[in-house]
Amino acid sequence: MANILLKPVELLGRSLTISWQTFVLFTEELGRIMLLLCSTIKQLILPPLELKNTFKQVVEIGIKSLPVVLITAVFTGMVLALQSYTGFKRFNAEVMVGTVVALSITRELGPVLTGLIVAGRAGAAMAAELGTMRVTEQIDALETLATNPVKYLIVPRFIAGTIILPSLTVIADIIGIIGGFFVTVTVLGANSSVYWRRTWDYLETSDIYNGLIKACFFGASIAIISCYKGFYTSGGAEGVGKATTGAVVLSSMTILISDYFLSAWLFK
Amino acid sequence: MIEIVDLYKAFGRNHVLRGANLKIEKGESMVVIGGSGSGKSVLIKHIIGTLKPDSGSILIDGADIAKLSENELYETRKRFGMLFQMAALFDSMKVWENVAFALMRHGKLKEKDAKEIASEKLRMVGLIGVEDIMPSELSGGMKKRVGLARAIAHSPEILLYDEPTTGLDPIMADAINDLIIEMKQKLSVTSVAITHDMHSAYKIADRIAMLYEGRIIATGTPDEIKNTDNATVRQFITGSAVGPIKIEGVTA
């Protein structure tokens, strides 16, 4: 009898312990990411500038992510228009479709979806590349060649991530709105000048630039998290795999969670 | 002169170095021998300061490398060249860019001049016409040669070799041994090599030191080591499974 009662208690205790341990590990990891961020910022400020490497990363991340960003943005705009049109029709508010598409894309879906795509493409690539360099001792080799690996490897990726994500988001915003327009006007047969008027009348510049501020933050987070995961890889090829998935998962979580708080703070 | 004094290093509960002491004279070729996982790479990484000791010190001409500021450490590193176990070539760069890396980064050389010096260093290690190849297209022995060319490109005073012959066929291994001897004669560098290849150790060493259970348990010239009465060293150099050295995970 006592056993039957003890079992759930024991299970509860054990799962609490595991949750606590996970929390402690997470906090430790967060602390180490912050430390890496600090030394990245320090190396960013110190001359010389890593212009060549930064430019290379911008091109790399941009090209890797652009096609997927374009496809995602256009279809997101299209489905948004479709859903809100058919939904709003129930209370004769179809004219608001342009507004809904523009606000949802610029404030929310543009930055978040672009962030998730960049996390999956470029974040994974950063973690895999740095992880491979770590386990094959290329990072040690940089050190022995009197080159600070944070400056040489992480600073360019950090700058590139921070500037490329808002740039991709601008493109996603434009393409998304065009996608919404296309569906509303050509597929659903609504009036095109009404769509545009409704888009511009209610869209404020703050919607756009607050969305871009979020994108900057997401870009910086993806870069520093993915570089962290790659830079501290251990355990050979398997370790590189773990670092890569870890980078994508943690970056994506960070985007989704911080998005709520950033939105609450930016869009009062 | 390199002096390792009472060096301790642990990774978690794994106490790798436990009071290692070793002195390496200027111009000398020192070979540290020891089993796989005995901490040879950890020891050599302390010499160039990519690992920091838990306690003890590493003195390079009297200056403790663990106590240098970041700038001083990077300045000191310019006096070193290191060949890694798997060569550790930058796989995103061409062979010549690997070799010229330090020259272009610190020497501010023009690309054309740097490439010329890279070709010259590559010739020194017996490679011709590989400048524009990517490292992934090279064989293991060639990678090590490129790694060596990269290590000597900035004319260092001290060369470190992490298992220079491991993973090479015997002929290629001996060619690398010859290169190491040639480097020492031509460049009059101080060198520290770590290896478990006794053939290579006898060939390239002025003195040999054995690392065992975190300490240097014996040092001597190759002849002294060959004729040692230390049972542990004897077992290692003769390559016998029977003796005081415990094989990890195996109970006798």
Ligand SMILES: Nc1ncnc2c1ncn2[C@@H]1O[C@H](COP(=O)(O)OP(=O)(O)O)[C@@H](O)[C@H]1O
């Ligand atoms: N960066 C590190 N983190 C944790 N453990 C390490 C690290 N480097 C080496 N070790 C451990 O130290 C021991 C000695 O490794 P190493 O010096 O590479 O041996 P070897 O003599 O074969 O070169 C091994 O048990 C290894 O797992």
Ligand SMILES: [Mg+2]
């Ligand atoms: Mg080793």
